Amino acid sequence: MNWYGVKAIYQFEMARWLRTLGQSLAAPVLSTSLYFIVFGTAIGSRMGDVGGVSYGAFIIPGLMMLSILNESIGNASFGIYFPKWSGTVFEILSAPLSWRELLLGYVGAATTKSMLLGCLILATARLFVPYEIQHPLWMLCFLFLTAVSFSLFGFLIGLWAETWERLQTVPLLLITPLTFLGGAFYSIDMLPPLWQKLTLLNPVLYLISGFRWSFYGIADVHVGISVVMIFLFLLVCLLTARWMIVSGYRLKR
């Protein structure tokens, strides 16, 4: 293993993030706060409890997921797209790094950032709504798995994208709707039966459901299914990433 290489990439990515720390952290924290104010406090106070949990607390896991998904994808996709765009990727390609080391460096850094962000949002939420976490270890596991798998997914998007537009539209067109429709703001048994069935096709539902279970012990689908789905997603991303890096697809001419 080229650990020095992994470390170099990891530090490079973290340094990039630290340079724009304000923007990196303030924006997601601010937007999450706005959600809490609007949905948690203003509207939530007029809503009943969901599954025995106040509405403001109910949406915390979903909101965290929304931010983590966006940040993981945004960060990891930029991390690899930028060197492709600027041409500095030549050095990465010429370095003695296997696909594993490349992923450890880039995806590892993006995961770290997302985890930190997740914790920060959790702390911010405290200012608005009281909540408890029933299964803190599971919560961390879900947080970690989500951060890893979506950082990896973001890395894939960065590898695949050939224009800035594509880099930005995928998260926008895919992730935001999937998160909103994946039960970030409601439990799916509030939906008509047909929509309940359709929602089951949405992978983000499993994330949010599992994550919410770790908080409050309530879930739309069994937590085991959530874990299996996340691992499946992770596996598919991993295999795709390996193939892309080894073959040089969209990396090497």
Add this chain to the structure above:
Amino acid sequence: MSETTAADSIVAIKGLNKRYANGFVALKSIDLEIRRGEIFALLGPNGAGKTTLINIVCGIVNASAGSVTADGYDTVDQFRQARMRIGLVPQELNTDAFETVWATTRFSRGLFGKPANPAHIEKVLRSLSLWDKKDEKILTLSGGMKRRVLIAKALSHEPTILFLDEPTAGVDVELRHDMWEVVHGLREAGVTIILTTHYIEEAEKMADRVGVILNGEIILVEEKAALMRQLGKRQLALQLNEAMQQIPAELTDLPLELSNEGKTLVYTFNAQGESTGVAELLNRLATQRISFHDLKSSESSLEDIFVNIVRNQR
């Protein structure tokens, strides 16, 4: 020239082909061996395939067929061992604008699997006159300075094989001399250097061997000295006291030409030959009572040779 044996070759390229995605064939069955410790100059006009060849060796472009080994390691199957030994200064000035010179050089060393070594980085930066710029963002540097940064990055992990793809393009005289010095120093230290350049005097000055690539084919690989001897011509130009209309019949067996409206008599001879025939020429001119007031001898440069080769192949 002498056969390259496996023992003294450090880079071995066999049957290398490259067809780009758009169907363009940039390399056609390249075979090339680079000897350990030499400076090899790869010459060729724009679009000949120099960068493509270097990029394949370094792992930036996929080959369509063929194989490359670096220090005995296959650059695909044993890419780790192969790439650790290779440093590349690319043709394009691609740098991380927001990083400092120090950070980017350090980064490169780590990337290539070496533990941090500030003393080495300092040495490299100093040798390239970059030391006083070490804390500046690359963004603020001039083009020539960026080129130096790229060289520093390539040297950061102490490679034993160094590829310089047009290292002196757009570089001022002073830096060019600095660079030659750095390159010579590396060679002294045993580093094998492969460079491309459009300044042929540079190849003439630095290279041990020269390869010429044209339309994706290597058309010549030769010791520079031998090349200059074989293909280089020497000329002796005599400034005549009286202009001539034509070469006297008695002298037509000699390789003589008139130029400068008959005022200059040019004698061309092979630089390789033991007897140049100059003594005989002067004797016979005296016999013919042809007198001159000045004479100048000149040698053709590698540039002339190169231009001739490329022209003849087209």
